[in-house]
Amino acid sequence: MVNWKVILGIAKTHLLTKIKQTSIAALGVTFGIGSYITLVCFMTGLNGMLDDLILNQTPHIHVYNEIEPSKKQPISLYNELKESINIVHSVKPKLSQKKIHNALPIIDYLEANKDVRGALPQIKTQIFYIAGSIELGGNLTGINPIDEAKLFNMEDYIVEGSAEALQNTDNSILLGIGIANKMALKVGDRVQVSPINGGIFPLKIVGFYQSGIADLDAIQSFANIKTVQRILGKANNYITDINVKLYDIEQAIPLSEKIEKQFNLTAIDIKTANAQFETGTTIRNLITYAVSITLLIVAGFGIYNILNMLIYEKMNDIAILKATGFSGKDVQHIFMSQAMIIGFVGGVLGLLIGLGLASLIATIPFQTEALPTVETYPINMNPLFFVIGFSFAMLSTFLAGYLPSKKAKKIDPVKIIRGQ
Amino acid sequence: MSIVLEAKHINKYFKKPVLFHVLKDINFQVKEGEFASIMGKSGCGKSTLLYILSTMDTDYEGELFLNDALITGQDREHLSYLRNKHIGFVFQFHYLLSEFSVLENVMLPAKKLAEKSYQEIEHDAIEKLKMLNIEHLAKKRASQVSGGEKQRIAIARALINNPSIIMGDEPTGNLDSHNAENVFNIFKRLSEEEGLSLLVVTHDKDFADKTDRIIQMGDGKILQ
Numbered sequence: 001m002v003n004w005k006v007i008l009g010i011a012k013t014h015l016l017t018k019i020k021q022t023s024i025a026a027l028g029v030t031f032g033i034g035s036y037i038t039l040v041c042f043m044t045g046l047n048g049m050l051d052d053l054i055l056n057q058t059p060h061i062h063v064y065n066e067i068e069p070s071k072k073q074p075i076s077l078y079n080e081l082k083e084s085i086n087i088v089h090s091v092k093p094k095l096s097q098k099k100i101h102n103a104l105p106i107i108d109y110l111e112a113n114k115d116v117r118g119a120l121p122q123i124k125t126q127i128f129y130i131a132g133s134i135e136l137g138g139n140l141t142g143i144n145p146i147d148e149a150k151l152f153n154m155e156d157y158i159v160e161g162s163a164e165a166l167q168n169t170d171n172s173i174l175l176g177i178g179i180a181n182k183m184a185l186k187v188g189d190r191v192q193v194s195p196i197n198g199g200i201f202p203l204k205i206v207g208f209y210q211s212g213i214a215d216l217d218a219i220q221s222f223a224n225i226k227t228v229q230r231i232l233g234k235a236n237n238y239i240t241d242i243n244v245k246l247y248d249i250e251q252a253i254p255l256s257e258k259i260e261k262q263f264n265l266t267a268i269d270i271k272t273a274n275a276q277f278e279t280g281t282t283i284r285n286l287i288t289y290a291v292s293i294t295l296l297i298v299a300g301f302g303i304y305n306i307l308n309m310l311i312y313e314k315m316n317d318i319a320i321l322k323a324t325g326f327s328g329k330d331v332q333h334i335f336m337s338q339a340m341i342i343g344f345v346g347g348v349l350g351l352l353i354g355l356g357l358a359s360l361i362a363t364i365p366f367q368t369e370a371l372p373t374v375e376t377y378p379i380n381m382n383p384l385f386f387v388i389g390f391s392f393a394m395l396s397t398f399l400a401g402y403l404p405s406k407k408a409k410k411i412d413p414v415k416i417i418r419g420q
Numbered sequence: 421m422s423i424v425l426e427a428k429h430i431n432k433y434f435k436k437p438v439l440f441h442v443l444k445d446i447n448f449q450v451k452e453g454e455f456a457s458i459m460g461k462s463g464c465g466k467s468t469l470l471y472i473l474s475t476m477d478t479d480y481e482g483e484l485f486l487n488d489a490l491i492t493g494q495d496r497e498h499l500s501y502l503r504n505k506h507i508g509f510v511f512q513f514h515y516l517l518s519e520f521s522v523l524e525n526v527m528l529p530a531k532k533l534a535e536k537s538y539q540e541i542e543h544d545a546i547e548k549l550k551m552l553n554i555e556h557l558a559k560k561r562a563s564q565v566s567g568g569e570k571q572r573i574a575i576a577r578a579l580i581n582n583p584s585i586i587m588g589d590e591p592t593g594n595l596d597s598h599n600a601e602n603v604f605n606i607f608k609r610l611s612e613e614e615g616l617s618l619l620v621v622t623h624d625k626d627f628a629d630k631t632d633r634i635i636q637m638g639d640g641k642i643l644q
């Protein structure tokens with residue numbers, strides 16, 4: 001039977017009469033939590049942005065036909081030379097087609113898989129951009145613009161024009177911004193492209209593409225799959241790459257292995273392709289949490305100190321309370337509730353300050369060539385961070401209050417009263 | 421007359437720094453409405469005895485009865501409750517909670533007991549203050565009143581739960597003769613008019629002489 005009204009009343013009076021110490025203790029928590037929220041929102045925002053930069057445009061599984069030398073040379077099939085050592089010099093890659101055999105049925109098959117969000121065909125080819133007598137080498141990728149925009153956020157990287165325009169305009173091209181600058185081209189102009197095997201095709205520029213990676217923007221352009229097939233003079237089942245986007249990125253590895261085995265193609269999963277990226281994210285998160293926890297531990301020691309001092313100051317009061325019928329538990333509750341009140345007030349203020357600072361950072365302009373669609377610093381305000389921050393405030397104040405209040409519980413009133 | 425407090429064969433040892441037999445086979449009773457004082461030289465164990473009787477010190481041998489109920493060996497929670505309900509304390513030093521108002525100080529034990537509503541407790545507290553002629557101090561901070569007044573506030577606090585017995589450890593030891601006289605008169609009146617039992621440890625011969633019974637102690641024993 002704990003009489004909380006009385007206990008909280010006493011705790012409140014103690015805190016209010018020592019308002020300076022109370023506020024300092026609470027401010028410790030406030031700064032700890034505030035900086036945790038700010039830091040974690042900002043850091044995860046940046047992480048998310050950097051991840052998006054690479055991962056959003058990267059397929060979870062990339063399927064294509066690798067050009068490689070045959071692993072088995074004909075001589076190894078010849079039984080009579082089985083016991084001898086055979087060395088073949090100057091092994092050349094096997095002449096094979098770039099296109100994926102039976103690409104369209106494979107796409108249908110992948111789309112039917114319940115883990116797959118979409119499987120998009122692409123044609124990758126080398127071309128020349130022709131401006132007068134100058135020929136610039138480059139890459140042209142044939143895509144389904146609307147689907148690419150939907151699954152790989154392509155719109156984010158189209159600085160002028162749109163994916164719809166590319167889809168709907170016949171013989172159109174989405175030109176890399178670097179090429180456009182080199183050749184002084186505007187939207188609506190025509191650019192002539194020439195595939196490696198000859199011929200010149202004029203294409204209408206419907207937009208500019210800027211990935212943020214300058215080297216890429218100086219060579220890369222996009223066109224409709226049909227347009228590219230026409231330029232190359234290939235049939236409409238000519239597909240060189242299939243990009244697969246999954247619902248769950250964790251499924252990338254097993255599915256890519258399955259595709260490799262089943263179709264005898266090369267399938268690279270996102271984790272293998274971007275392993276270093278995950279490491280960076282993990283380390284940034286680690287730093288964020290290490291700094292935040294350090295701040296909160298410091299705040300916790302502040303509370304511990306102040307409560308300890310308070311208990312020394314209040315020895316007489318504790319003795320009196322015990323003599324007049326308050327039990328050790330009651331006294332412990334009084335000091336525990338003081339710690340928890342400090343933690344609660346400091347924690348809530350910290351959340352507000354963190355929210356304020358994070359919102360402030362979110363309004364600071366942040367413009368960079370590399371990220372055409374980002375205008376301000378990225379902030380990730382996940383409610384979970386606020387829950388974690390608040391729980392940590394309560395937990396650390398609980399621990400900081402526990403030891404001093406335990407001591408208060410054990411104080412022998414007789415010693416104090418007789419000691420005077 | 422019924423017995424409020426009874427001690428049977430109380431023995432107490434101090435173990436530090438050396439084993440020392442402080443209280444040797446103490447037996448006595450305090451009856452209802454009795455005003456008793458304990459006298460003795462410094463170090464004879466009279467305060468030690470009082471703190472055992474007060475239930476705050478549980479490290480002793482023997483048996484202690486409060487209102488005919490054995491309280492030796494009860495757990496601390498229950499002892500706190502008994503102290504709260506049945507025993508009022510007045511110390512040599514006034515021991516008020518200095519951050520609280522006088523009224524809050526007086527009300528605190530009753531709030532802890534939580535047998536009455538806030539309004540009833542407040543009413544009772546003002547009654548007690550009136551009885552001791554200090555109701556004008558009710559709203560003051562405890563740290564802002566004089567020593568004699570503090571002791572009267574402490575008495576009001578001791579009375580708030582209508583205890584069976586009031587215990588005092590040199591309650592007048594720190595007061596001038598006028599205030600000491602005043603406190604004695606209050607005790608006397610409580611004993612005579614309210615039928616309250618009182619047990620007071622004192623050095624003051626004049627004070628003790630005026631009580632109903634003097635328990636003289638020496639070397640850890642009751643002499644008479």
